[in-house]
Amino acid sequence: MIRTAVLVGTLALLAACGSRTALKPLPGMTPIPKAADARAPQTPGQLMTPSTQARPDRTVDLRTRSVERQPDPFDAPPGEKPAPLLPPDTTGPSVRQNQ
Numbered sequence: 001m002i003r004t005a006v007l008v009g010t011l012a013l014l015a016a017c018g019s020r021t022a023l024k025p026l027p028g029m030t031p032i033p034k035a036a037d038a039r040a041p042q043t044p045g046q047l048m049t050p051s052t053q054a055r056p057d058r059t060v061d062l063r064t065r066s067v068e069r070q071p072d073p074f075d076a077p078p079g080e081k082p083a084p085l086l087p088p089d090t091t092g093p094s095v096r097q098n099q
Helices: 001-016 044-047
Strands: none
Touching: none
16 A cells, blocks of 8 residues: 555656657657737747846835834624724705614
8 A cells, every 4th residue: 555655756757757858850840930019039048038028126115113003994894894984974954764
């Protein structure tokens, strides 16, 4: 039983190893098609490089000093309703709500 598990594990590791050499097209394969608005077709290296949209730069504003947090009206314990953001309008016409 243990021997079988070791054998299966070893085979799985060997199968996942893979080749680290550059990929080359097989004979008879067509080249990479050109994008509609591109001047030339992209190379395999360009296709494998993620775009800025796929991997955006990190822009984090680091805080240099501590800042007191503003009160959060939605930070309520479970079961309680959050505090209203604005006080109710008492100058306009009264609207009756069905309850």
